[in-house]
Amino acid sequence: MGLSKTIWSNPTEYIRTVKPENPVIFFSPAVLQAAARRFIDGFPGMVTYAVKTNPSEVVIENLAAAGVRGFDVASPNEMRLVRRLAPDAAMHYNNPVRSRAEIAVAVELGVKSYSVDSATELEKLIELVPAENCEISVRFKLPVAGAAYNFGAKFGATVELSAQLLKRVAEAGFIPSLTFHPGTQCTDPHAWESYIRAGAEIAQLAGVTVARLNVGGGFPNHRLQAVVPQIEDTFALIDRVATEAFGDQRPLLVCEPGRGLCGDAFTHIAKVKAVRDGQHVFLNDGVYGALAELPLVGIIDRIEVVDSEGRKRNGALESRIVFGPTCDSVDRIPGELMLDEGVSEGDFLVIHGMGAYSIATNTRFNGFGELTIATVLSLKV
């Protein structure tokens, strides 16, 4: 009887041994737990995790083990997942539009924090949720700045409407709070500054002392070799501006990163199925699979090429057009990728920083998308 090996040294050991035909995403618990500690030690407030970013059980479990005590949830299924894996954790239900049935599940599962960005949805909450010890955060928005993807396009109230909603929250006996999301992969710390100052203005307009200010997710992960995110600088700026803007009414701070926590803990590999006429590289994964986010948020250039034995290619780089496996013409990685000139059929593209919005949004379109998660001690190839 042999024991199956479930923890690998690194991606190349896996490639050599398993010779996978389908895409694989490698998970490093050590990297994830280090990211969690970096947030917990550095952020001047409570750290929660936005479950949608990567709802894998191993992610929730490792974050809970590393000390994350709160989770941003958007649906009953996410709530049940968190209750099962981290029964004592706080749940912040920060999807500002909910059906009555969904609200009933949240009340049943003990959710004590909700966000809202409209008068109608606020009245629904006031009607259905017991006010005692329960927080309602008003989600506000500003014209977008600094992020890769505009979150204000769907959710968030203007400063004036937010002040009215905040007043109503307080009058209805709920704990009044504020929340915003500066946009995902936000590499400009000053986006947070504008939002925090606007938050103080809303509190003043409403004449309400805000209990907590949730500064959202949006913290970047390492996608471009040349841009190493300095999240400690953002933490310091948030801390300084919160005091400047709110003075002795400074609220407790909360953050709810998704990408910033799990992005760098996963490395993805896709096999080269063909190099057509020396130019077009066809992979076994693409924009309907784990690479769904690249056209939306921009390319990751932390890519290496290894051969079928897991040996890294070290030749000169050349630009290549790269396609996914489906028959749909949008299934192409935008632009051209700089890949090793020797890239050949049977090689693997190793893409680092792939933990966010990859496993979660992978589809089975055209019969592809069978993705294995493998645990490794190190993500280095």
Ligand SMILES: *Cc1c(COP(=O)(O)O)cnc(C)c1O
């Ligand atoms: C998606 C989302 C997050 C996480 O965003 P990241 O950019 O991945 O950090 C946090 N809060 C809310 C409300 C979200 O919708």
